[in-house]
Amino acid sequence: MSKLRVHSFALSLDGFGAGPHQDMDNPLGVGGRALHEWAFATKTFQKMFGGEGGSTGIDDDFAAAGFSNVGAWILGRNMFGPIRGPWADEAWKGWWGENPPYHVPVFVLTHHPRASLTMAGGTTFHFVTDGVHAALQRATEAAQGRDVRLGGGVATIQQYLRARLVDEMYLAIAPVLLGSGEHLFAGLDAAALGYRCVRHVAMPSVTHVVLARSA
Amino acid sequence: MSKLRVHSFALSLDGFGAGPHQDMDNPLGVGGRALHEWAFATKTFQKMFGGEGGSTGIDDDFAAAGFSNVGAWILGRNMFGPIRGPWADEAWKGWWGENPPYHVPVFVLTHHPRASLTMAGGTTFHFVTDGVHAALQRATEAAQGRDVRLGGGVATIQQYLRARLVDEMYLAIAPVLLGSGEHLFAGLDAAALGYRCVRHVAMPSVTHVVLARSA
Numbered sequence: 272m273s274k275l276r277v278h279s280f281a282l283s284l285d286g287f288g289a290g291p292h293q294d295m296d297n298p299l300g301v302g303g304r305a306l307h308e309w310a311f312a313t314k315t316f317q318k319m320f321g322g323e324g325g326s327t328g329i330d331d332d333f334a335a336a337g338f339s340n341v342g343a344w345i346l347g348r349n350m351f352g353p354i355r356g357p358w359a360d361e362a363w364k365g366w367w368g369e370n371p372p373y374h375v376p377v378f379v380l381t382h383h384p385r386a387s388l389t390m391a392g393g394t395t396f397h398f399v400t401d402g403v404h405a406a407l408q409r410a411t412e413a414a415q416g417r418d419v420r421l422g423g424g425v426a427t428i429q430q431y432l433r434a435r436l437v438d439e440m441y442l443a444i445a446p447v448l449l450g451s452g453e454h455l456f457a458g459l460d461a462a463a464l465g466y467r468c469v470r471h472v473a474m475p476s477v478t479h480v481v482l483a484r485s486a
Numbered sequence: 487m488s489k490l491r492v493h494s495f496a497l498s499l500d501g502f503g504a505g506p507h508q509d510m511d512n513p514l515g516v517g518g519r520a521l522h523e524w525a526f527a528t529k530t531f532q533k534m535f536g537g538e539g540g541s542t543g544i545d546d547d548f549a550a551a552g553f554s555n556v557g558a559w560i561l562g563r564n565m566f567g568p569i570r571g572p573w574a575d576e577a578w579k580g581w582w583g584e585n586p587p588y589h590v591p592v593f594v595l596t597h598h599p600r601a602s603l604t605m606a607g608g609t610t611f612h613f614v615t616d617g618v619h620a621a622l623q624r625a626t627e628a629a630q631g632r633d634v635r636l637g638g639g640v641a642t643i644q645q646y647l648r649a650r651l652v653d654e655m656y657l658a659i660a661p662v663l664l665g666s667g668e669h670l671f672a673g674l675d676a677a678a679l680g681y682r683c684v685r686h687v688a689m690p691s692v693t694h695v696v697l698a699r700s701a
Contacts, residue, residue, distance in 0.1 A: 284659070284683060284695055285671035286501045302677070444499070444659065446686035446695060450677025456500035457672065462517075462665025468499060471661035473688025480499055480661060 273411050274418045274438040275345075277428060278337030280455075281306035281443045281477070287452035288425040294353050298366050305447045309477040310334055319372045329472060333441060333479050342414025344377040345406050347427030351396070357383045364388060365396065376413040378406045380427060403430050425453035432464055440466070440482040488626050489633045489653040490560075492643060493552025495670075496521035496658045496692070502667035503640040509568050513581050520662045524692040525549055534587045544687055548656060548694050557629025559592040560621050562642030566611070572598045579603060580611065591628040593621045595642060618645045640668035647679055655681070655697040 282288055283306060290300025297303065310316050315334040317325030325331070352363045365371055370391040378397050385398040399406040410419040421431055431437045442455075461482070470481035497503055498521055505515025512518065525531050530549040532540030540546070567578045580586055589608040600613040614621040625634040636646055646652045657670075676697070685696035 284657070284697075285674075285676055442499070444693070446683045448677045448681055448683055448697065450675035450679075454672075457669075459500075460665040461500055462663045464665075466663055468661045468663055471690075473690065473693050475686075475688060478659070478688050478693045482499075482663065 273342075273414055273416060275407060275421055275431065275436055276337075276341075276418050277421045277423075277437060277440040277442075279310055279334055279441060279443055280423060280428065281310070281445055282455055283445060283447045283449040283452075285448050285450065286454050286456055287449040288423065288428075288455045290449050290452040293349060298353070300449075300452050302447075302449050303452065306443075306445045306449075309443060309445060309474070312476070329474055329479070330476060333443070333472075337420065337441070340417050341375065341420045342417030343375050343410040344373050344420050344422055345410050345427070345431075346377060346379050346422045347424050348379055348381040350422055350424045350427070351379045351381075358385045361386070361388070364390065370394070376410070378410045378413075380406055403427075403434060403436070407431075407436060425455050428455065429459055432459060432461065432466075435464060435484065438484060442480045442482065444478040444480060446477070488557075488629055488631060490622060490636055490646065490651050491552075491556075491633050492636050492638075492652060492655040492657075494525055494549055494656060494658055495638060495643065496525070496660055497670055498660060498662045498664040498667075500663050500665065501669050501671055502664040503638065503643075503670045505664050505667040508564060513568070515664075515667050517662075517664050518667065521658075521660045521664075524658060524660060524689070527691070544689055544694070545691060548658070548687075552635065552656070555632050556590065556635045557632025558590050558625040559588050559635050559637050560618075560625050560642070560646075561592060561594050561637045562639050563594055563596045565637055565639050565642070566594045566596075573600045576601070576603070579605065585609070591625070593625045593628075595621055618642075618649060618651070622646075622651060640670050643670065644674055647674060647676065647681075650679060650699065653699060657695045657697065659693040659695060661692070 290303035293300045309330050312326050313331040313334040314325035314327050315331050351365055371394045374393040376395050378399050381398050384400050388396040465485045466482045469483045472479040505518035508515045524545055527541050528546040528549040529540035529542050530546050569578055585606040586609045591610050593612050593614050596613050599615050603611040680699045681697045684698045687694040
């Protein structure tokens with residue numbers, strides 16, 4: 272059965288999944304890039320963006336696991352871009368250029384309809400305006416038996432957690448204080464929602480944490 | 487110069503420093519004890535409570551550092567006991583029995599005056615009703631050149647952080663979800679207050695984090 276999985280989702284020590292004030296220059300919010308340094312250093316991420324080298328080992332294993340058996344993605348709109356409100360035109364095609372690193376159908380949650388967008392390399396962005404359950408249903412169908420990866424951001428993950436639809440969540444806690452931004456666990460009782468920590472691998476650069484929902 | 491230091495202050499993955507519903511049976515709040523398993527396992531804590539054995543190594547080094555060069559403590563009232571409001575009588579003498587593990591003067595923040603309480607082993611509890619600055623001043627004098635350790639709980643640490651009076655803060659992030667309780671960083675911009683992570687030691691049982699305030 273197809274699962275909904277979160278992977279390599281980075282949090283600061285103070286619990287923020289992104290910095291404040293996202294814009295063109297700060298797709299991860301101000302200071303947010305520091306959350307992801309461990310990931311950028313891995314072979315998996317270097318290769319994804321056309322680089323060579325990068326680390327192998329546990330950090331890379333966690334990064335790579337996030338791309339294994341994934342047949343579709345779901346993204347919140349802010350993870351797709353900095354534009355808010357109605358789509359003025361079709362110019363914005365995501366942060367990632369002509370060949371985004373998904374290579375499968377990607378379902379973007381938005382309140383504003385837009386035609387699907389076919390990119391190079393197998394990625395198609397579909398814009399879903401009827402909510403998280405509809406997005407998951409469409410993504411699950413598109414995944415054809417493989418799993419659906421939930422990319423983020425924080426508000427999107429919170430919606431799926433509250434709906435008890437996330438099966439596995441791999442977090443990466445980076446040794447950084449952000450001070451403000453989007454807080455993953457604010458107002459969310461993850462224990463009451465049935466999640467528990469089932470794995471914890473502490474690395475020099477980051478602490479990997481695996482949360483799973485009890486049956 | 488005397489510093490104000492926080493040590494071995496444990497947080498859950500979701501940022502809680504204590505569980506909810508503190509009472510006689512749950513001095514650390516419901517579920518809160520799980521935050522401290524790493525500490526109870528150390529030689530330092532075993533010895534403190536009259537036990538033998540316990541782990542040595544990095545976890546124990548962090549635990550032991552919290553007792554080095556400490557000349558006085560400051561505690562919030564809830565860390566001293568479960569009683570709220572005025573002191574009905576003098577019966578409550580803390581969670582720790584006749585010989586508490588402080589062995590120096592301890593300043594307890596409260597809104598309700600009470601006479602000082604001399605315990606066995608060098609611990610005297612003083613009750614401070616005129617706020618965090620007054621408590622720090624009295625503790626610093628009592629420490630006679632040594633440092634002051636700020637024990638907690640969350641609300642007390644937040645007050646001292648907001649007043650920019652904490653010099654060093656060692657946190658221990660445990661691989662546990664509490665879901666609710668007292669959140670250390672809620673509504674607190676630690677980065678804007680000048681704190682940054684200066685050390686990060688990931689252990690199997692817990693991730694040790696050292697925060698310091700920029701000059």
